Amino acid sequence: MYAVVARFDVRPGHEERFDALAAWRIGEAAHEPGLVGYAVHRIDGEPQARVFYEIYRDHAAFLEHRANVETKRFGAEHVPYVTGPPRIEFLEVLHSAAGLAR
Template sequence: MSEAFGLVVQFTLHDEPAAAAFDALVERTVAGIATQEPGTVAYLVHRVADRPLVRVFYELYADKAAFDAHEQQPHTVRFLAERGQFVSRFEVTWLQAPAGKMPAV
């Protein structure tokens, strides 16, 4: 588990229409992640109770190389290029190796 690489990203969206468009972009992105990224251990997108314009991503990769591969995938490149039109701010928290239970990778 010591090589695992993770991050949490919090996005604040402009307004409800931007949130709906962002969610659609996320759906297309997650479809690519699910089928084309064996090194992505977990990629979860959460809505936040009582904060309808906030999304929180939890991402866990087998290692830094898996994260780097994720960043180069066409679906991720598209997400990174298009997200700015919907997002008023975002914050990334980089995580060190996890403690706890994790699926074998």
């Protein structure tokens, strides 16, 4: 299993547009064969912060995700809505429950 967390800081007034773009991206990602889970979260107390939490079967599945057309489209189209590049962290599972580690 391979996981990624990406935090985006959205410009005030652009939340609705960013969220619509994120919803589109999540919908498109649902068809990726190596995807285990993908969610976008709002941080309590930080109304402009968005966190993408992505779980892939393995690193190769993540690389496939990064290479697809929809990811590249999101990468280009989200830029006007955020204050700068996302903070991205790559996660290595140490312990899990509910069958997440395979």
